[in-house]
Amino acid sequence: MTRLTINHVTRYVYDTKVKRSHNEARMTPVSDDQQLVLTAELAVKPGTAHIHNYVDYFGTRVADFDVPARHSVLEVRSSAEVEVHRRSVDPDAVGLSxxxxxxxxxxxxxxxxxxxxxxxxxxxxxxxxxxxxxxxxxxxxxxxxxxxxxxxxxxxxxxxxxxxxxxxxxxxxxxxxxxxxxxxxxxxxxxxxxxxxxxxxxxxxxxxxxxxxxxxxxxxxxxxxxxxxxxxxxxxxxxxxxxxxxxxxxxxxxxxxVPPLKGVVTGGGGTQALEVTVEVTRTA
The missing domain is CATH 3.10.620.30 (C8orf32 fold)
Structure with missing residues (x-):
């Protein structure tokens, strides 16, 4: 068993302020029979974002959010702590016919x-x-x-x-x-x-x-x-x-x-700079 803390930050910087944006983030780990999510949090800047969380058809956790105010920077930060306990796989197993x-x-x-x-x-x-x-x-x-x-x-x-x-x-x-x-x-x-x-x-x-x-x-x-x-x-x-x-x-x-982040912007925007960082720490 391994315990990992993951911090994933995606940041868009626009040339000119956009009027509003609508986005979907798939950045939060899922709990299943080989990993357990202990804590998870997703935060968006600007703080005016309205976040709706749901699980999509394939079982992925999605944060759907709208930023209704003008903004030149969009930052999405996902933080999670996960216990992972993978089962070993027999590469010589025959399985189905x-x-x-x-x-x-x-x-x-x-x-x-x-x-x-x-x-x-x-x-x-x-x-x-x-x-x-x-x-x-x-x-x-x-x-x-x-x-x-x-x-x-x-x-x-x-x-x-x-x-x-x-x-x-x-x-x-x-x-x-x-x-x-x-x-x-x-x-x-x-x-x-x-x-x-x-x-x-x-x-x-x-x-x-x-x-x-x-x-x-x-x-x-x-x-x-x-x-x-x-x-x-x-x-x-x-x-x-x-x-x-x-x-x-x-x-x-x-x-x-399952893209980590996708969305659309209305008004403004122009050229956008993208910054993505993922930091992982083994805690156990």
């Missing part, structure tokens, strides 16, 4: 995680990868291992070469991307194989050598979960199953279902 995955009942139960989205629709190259993997895999579990092996060989982590609208095909062709891109490629191939897969948004404490009480620069992170009798999580960026340094915020079909 291809026949079970192909059954109408199973496909109906997990339909939303089998249908490709714009960001996860495989083109010719990724469909060919899926076909090769399927031909050599006697079980879905074996196929999943092979998919991640191929992604590790093909796609290198590199920041600044993609954006939030970059799709899985473009990432595979270029061979470079960030965590959300690696997650999109994973989801695209797994779904084409008939394996339910979902995109996960969260946080990562990047330094397992940092001692108790040491604050480090953390990361907003993304990984993937697939269904094989249960949802199993894997981090294709770091090429490993999740450990206690991963904290989940939410999941969906792709990035668009």
């Amino acid at each position: 291809w026949e079970h995955l192909g059954s109408p009942q199973h496909q109906d139960s997990y339909a939303e995680y089998l249908v490709p989205t714009r960001l996860t629709t495989p083109g010719e190259a990724l469909r060919a990868v899926a076909a090769e993997v399927r031909e050599g895999a006697d079980s879905p579990a074996a196929a999943v291992k092979e998919v991640f092996r191929r992604i590790r060989e093909q796609v290198t982590y590199e920041s600044g070469v993609t954006g939030v609208h970059t799709d899985a095909d473009a990432v595979w062709a270029d061979g470079r991307g960030v965590c959300q891109d690696l997650a999109h490629v994973s989801v695209a191939v797994l779904r084409h194989l008939g394996i339910p897969a979902r995109y996960v948004s969260g946080y990562l404490h990047p330094d397992d050598s940092a001692g108790i009480g040491v604050t480090v620069a953390g990361e907003s992170h993304a990984w993937v979960e697939w269904w094989d009798r249960e949802w199993i999580a894997y981090d294709p960026t770091n090429h490993k199953y999740l450990d206690d340094l991963h904290v989940k915020v939410g999941h969906g079909r792709d990035y668009k279902d």
